[in-house]
Amino acid sequence: MTKAIVARGMTKICDDGHPAIAGVDASFEPGELSVVCGENGAGKSTLLRAITGLIARDAGAVALADRPRTPATSSATEAPVAPGAEAALAAGLCMVQQHLALVPIFSAVENAVLFARGGLVDHAAIEALLKATLDRLGFVVPLDVPVGKLSVAERQRIEIARAVAAPALAGTKVPLRLLALDEPTAVLTPAEADGLYAVLRGIAEGGTAVVVVTHKLDEVRKFADHVLVLRRGKKVHDAPFVRADQDAAIDQVARAMLGDAHAHLAHTHRSSEQGRGGAPAVVAEGLALGALRRGTFAIQRGEVLGIAGVEGNGQGELVSILAGVARGWTGRVTPGPEAVTAIFPDRHAEGLVLDATVEDNLLLGSHRDFSGPLGLLDGDALAAEALRRARKAGAPTTLEALASSFSGGNQQKIVVARALGKSAPTVLVAAHPTRGVDVAAAAAIHQELLRWVAATPDRCALVISADLDELRTLSNRIVVLAHGEITGEFTPDATDAELGAAMLSVEKHG
Amino acid sequence: MNRRVLGVVMALLAAMILFECVVLGYGESPRAVLRMLFEGTWGSGYGIGQTLFKATPLLFTGLAVQVGLRAGLFNIGAEGQLVVASFAVGWLGTKLGGLPAPVAIPLLLATAFVAGAAWALPTAILRLRQNVHEVLGAILSNRIADALVAALLAGGAAIKGTVHTADMGAGCMLPRLGAFVPALGASAASLALPLALVVVAAVLPLFRKTAIGREIVLSGSNPTASTAAGVPVGLRRGLAYVASGGLAGLGAAATVLGYKGYYEQGLGSGAGFLGLAVALLGRGSFFGLALAALLFGTLQQGGLAVNAIVPKEVMDVFAGVVIVAVAIADRWVAAVPPVKTPAAAQGAA
Numbered sequence: 079m080t081k082a083i084v085a086r087g088m089t090k091i092c093d094d095g096h097p098a099i100a101g102v103d104a105s106f107e108p109g110e111l112s113v114v115c116g117e118n119g120a121g122k123s124t125l126l127r128a129i130t131g132l133i134a135r136d137a138g139a140v141a142l143a144d145r146p147r148t149p150a151t152s153s154a155t156e157a158p159v160a161p162g163a164e165a166a167l168a169a170g171l172c173m174v175q176q177h178l179a180l181v182p183i184f185s186a187v188e189n190a191v192l193f194a195r196g197g198l199v200d201h202a203a204i205e206a207l208l209k210a211t212l213d214r215l216g217f218v219v220p221l222d223v224p225v226g227k228l229s230v231a232e233r234q235r236i237e238i239a240r241a242v243a244a245p246a247l248a249g250t251k252v253p254l255r256l257l258a259l260d261e262p263t264a265v266l267t268p269a270e271a272d273g274l275y276a277v278l279r280g281i282a283e284g285g286t287a288v289v290v291v292t293h294k295l296d297e298v299r300k301f302a303d304h305v306l307v308l309r310r311g312k313k314v315h316d317a318p319f320v321r322a323d324q325d326a327a328i329d330q331v332a333r334a335m336l337g338d339a340h341a342h343l344a345h346t347h348r349s350s351e352q353g354r355g356g357a358p359a360v361v362a363e364g365l366a367l368g369a370l371r372r373g374t375f376a377i378q379r380g381e382v383l384g385i386a387g388v389e390g391n392g393q394g395e396l397v398s399i400l401a402g403v404a405r406g407w408t409g410r411v412t413p414g415p416e417a418v419t420a421i422f423p424d425r426h427a428e429g430l431v432l433d434a435t436v437e438d439n440l441l442l443g444s445h446r447d448f449s450g451p452l453g454l455l456d457g458d459a460l461a462a463e464a465l466r467r468a469r470k471a472g473a474p475t476t477l478e479a480l481a482s483s484f485s486g487g488n489q490q491k492i493v494v495a496r497a498l499g500k501s502a503p504t505v506l507v508a509a510h511p512t513r514g515v516d517v518a519a520a521a522a523i524h525q526e527l528l529r530w531v532a533a534t535p536d537r538c539a540l541v542i543s544a545d546l547d548e549l550r551t552l553s554n555r556i557v558v559l560a561h562g563e564i565t566g567e568f569t570p571d572a573t574d575a576e577l578g579a580a581m582l583s584v585e586k587h588g
Numbered sequence: 589m590n591r592r593v594l595g596v597v598m599a600l601l602a603a604m605i606l607f608e609c610v611v612l613g614y615g616e617s618p619r620a621v622l623r624m625l626f627e628g629t630w631g632s633g634y635g636i637g638q639t640l641f642k643a644t645p646l647l648f649t650g651l652a653v654q655v656g657l658r659a660g661l662f663n664i665g666a667e668g669q670l671v672v673a674s675f676a677v678g679w680l681g682t683k684l685g686g687l688p689a690p691v692a693i694p695l696l697l698a699t700a701f702v703a704g705a706a707w708a709l710p711t712a713i714l715r716l717r718q719n720v721h722e723v724l725g726a727i728l729s730n731r732i733a734d735a736l737v738a739a740l741l742a743g744g745a746a747i748k749g750t751v752h753t754a755d756m757g758a759g760c761m762l763p764r765l766g767a768f769v770p771a772l773g774a775s776a777a778s779l780a781l782p783l784a785l786v787v788v789a790a791v792l793p794l795f796r797k798t799a800i801g802r803e804i805v806l807s808g809s810n811p812t813a814s815t816a817a818g819v820p821v822g823l824r825r826g827l828a829y830v831a832s833g834g835l836a837g838l839g840a841a842a843t844v845l846g847y848k849g850y851y852e853q854g855l856g857s858g859a860g861f862l863g864l865a866v867a868l869l870g871r872g873s874f875f876g877l878a879l880a881a882l883l884f885g886t887l888q889q890g891g892l893a894v895n896a897i898v899p900k901e902v903m904d905v906f907a908g909v910v911i912v913a914v915a916i917a918d919r920w921v922a923a924v925p926p927v928k929t930p931a932a933a934q935g936a937a
């Protein structure tokens with residue numbers, strides 16, 4: 079019989095001495111899909127990385143056990159899993175991390191080769207194995223293109239396939255016992271997310287314990303067998319998800335995540351003001367670059383234009399063109415990049431300087447505004463501005479800490495704080511502004527985003543998101559980007575089905 | 589003791605042991621060699637002065653490499669930049685016969701900086717516009733610098749039949765330190781040393797205290813994110829690399845202005861490459877750079893001191909071993925996690 083994975087007393091102390099997780103017990107059953115929830119920085123990533131050996135744990139033990147839902151003490155029938163990634167892999171425990179971990183200049187196959195062990199590498203066999211895994215999972219991705227050229231969603235499929243195939247790649251005979259995925263749906267549209275959960279369900283039914291981290295309670299409602307909630311490094315909820323009484327169960331999870339006081343999440347509402355008339359604030363005509371084939375749209379003053387669509391249909395290119403970092407594009411757009419403040423889609427590549435401080439990241443690009451006489455920086459003014467930006471968006475305020483020391487969601491808040499903190503630009507281009515951010519913080523960011531747009535009469539925003547609810551909350555108008563062009567325009571009350579149909583619309587051109 | 593310092597000390601001890609083995613290999617007594625080494629460097633006023641003299645260009649080149657590293661660029665071209673700057677200064681000095689020192693010296697220092705910077709410029713442009721790796725560009729420009737200067741010397745810049753230029757004007761020399769501190773005797777240490785210290789002390793804080801400095805560091809660390817946030821990354825990194833070339837060029841102050849009074853082929857050679865070691869060892873702090881420059885200055889001077897019984901190249905072996913040992917010690921320091929506070933452990937329990 080396949081074994082359950084039992085972790086006891088998992089503890090990880092950060093370099094600054096505070097515990098990221100402290101004494102967390104968890105067990106994951108084969109065939110089950112468990113969901114891990116919790117606020118940003120609660121310790122979700124840390125827990126899963128410690129279990130799969132990707133980081134060293136300071137205390138705790140992981141074991142394979144026969145009995146389901148193992149009690150707190152270990153028994154003789156258990157097989158302990160030694161610390162370290164190799165031991166975890168040898169036991170069949172694999173993880174897809176929050177921030178994708180592929181080598182961008184390598185193809186999918188070459189990335190899979192990195193997981194192979196032994197002296198000589200059988201390239202053909204690995205390619206066959208990867209292909210077979212992708213087929214089994216129903217994923218279609220190009221195998222011979224450098225993965226840096228692929229969309230985030232495609233890269234993620236490669237990572238999932240690689241993780242599923244990892245024990246076989248390493249040449250072990252063990253089955254995949256645990257597949258942990260850290261916020262895999264953060265960048266996916268609801269339809270894509272449903273598809274992914276179907277795949278994960280299939281993997282679980284093959285006898286694997288599947289664990290997914292998510293901030294989306296809707297996914298808990300639809301797919302969870304078991305829910306684990308972390309709060310400030312401790313486990314505060316660990317129970318099967320009772321679908322018979324969904325609303326109560328979800329409420330319980332929300333309370334555990336946020337504490338009773340915040341269980342009622344304020345719902346942000348878009349400004350009722352429609353475009354303020356006059357000349358449009360942004361006019362784009364025939365923008366083309368890579369996947370983007372014809373970006374033609376206008377945004378009115380005071381308007382938030384939402385862009386829905388499957389990642390990889392030109393969104394990334396659109397952001398780079400508007401923000402002025404793209405080269406070799408064609409078409410026309412006004413205003414120029416100096417009027418634009420942008421939140422880029424990939425926070426690690428384009429958002430943050432990870433080994434710089436929070437302060438420098440909050441002020442990146444604005445340092446020159448704080449030069450005093452002799453060109454020297456005014457340290458107090460810098461800190462004051464950084465704090466102002468951080469507070470508005472709920473970003474970390476420990477200005478001297480390195481950006482790399484924060485959880486994914488808290489890093490995202492730094493990126494957002496910087497973009498919204500600039501006051502000179504009149505156009506906000508926001509790609510996935512709340513990617514990986516917990517529910518309460520996302521609501522705060524939405525409010526701040528709308529406040530930014532409303533602050534002066536000539537501002538407007540373009541929001542790209544895979545989360546249709548987010549688009550509905552923020553936008554005055556939603557357009558769908560598919561196959562590199564706008565394939566439909568909707569009011570914010572459009573249904574998922576309507577938007578979804580436009581997203582999947584068949585190509586018009588041959 | 590600070591863990592990093594401990595690592596360096598252990599590395600030095602390891603290098604010392606290896607050094608003694610090499611000396612034994614030559615059939616000499618390590619004690620005798622060590623005594624000679626000490627007497628030739630820190631054991632006498634003259635030795636100290638010579639050591640300081642050897643350390644001075646290393647301060648400039650070490651700082652130069654450090655400035656490049658901050659922008660994420662490896663300036664292996666300091667060698668060629670120093671050669672070109674030294675030649676430029678030596679040549680110009682012959683034309684400044686009558687000028688008084690307060691005019692001539694600043695002019696010559698500016699020339700050294702500009703010549704070094706100009707020599708770094710093509711490499712910077714190739715790197716930041718055409719994405720040709722700066723190490724490649726620098727290796728090429730080092731070779732070209734040697735060839736060009738040799739050609740210019742042969743083509744009339746040198747006194748006929750020699751490989752050095754004529755003496756510079758009297759106002760072009762930097763005074764020797766021995767003039768102020770008699771104990772240093774006739775050693776070649778000059779005012780270039782305090783100048784180097786002032787330059788290091790003035791340049792390092794710029795990375796924190798000025799907007800451009802911070803943008804250089806951020807651009808070096810993540811060019812993509814910096815570009816996305818509106819930082820002119822190419823300009824910033826280019827500026828850093830060119831300034832790095834200029835600082836390397838200032839090394840000519842120690843050799844041409846402070847010591848010879850003319851340029852001679854090969855003068856100051858090796859200081860550019862040792863600058864790499866000084867920067868890597870010095871870790872970007874003022875004291876780090878100063879101590880590293882002193883260490884390698886000591887080894888260079890020590891090599892000359894022991895030359896009578898073992899070849900001075902033995903000291904180069906020693907220097908190489910120090911670099912490797914420090915790199916290993918560094919990894920060792922990084923691999924051992926820092927000690928956790930009891931409070932944290934309690935919080936975790």
Ligand SMILES: Nc1ncnc2c1ncn2[C@@H]1O[C@H](COP(=O)(O)OP(=O)(O)OP(=O)(O)O)[C@@H](O)[C@H]1O
Pocket residue numbers: 092093094097098099116117118119120121122123124125176482483484485486487488514516
């Ligand atoms: N590399 C690191 N260095 C220091 N501290 C870290 C590091 N990575 C995480 N932490 C800290 O550990 C704690 C838990 O982080 P973790 O990444 O597990 O959170 P999370 O629950 O995954 O959050 P998110 O939803 O934002 O991804 C946070 O307080 C974070 O600051």
Ligand SMILES: [Mg+2]
Pocket residue numbers: 122123124176260485486487
């Ligand atoms: Mg996380």
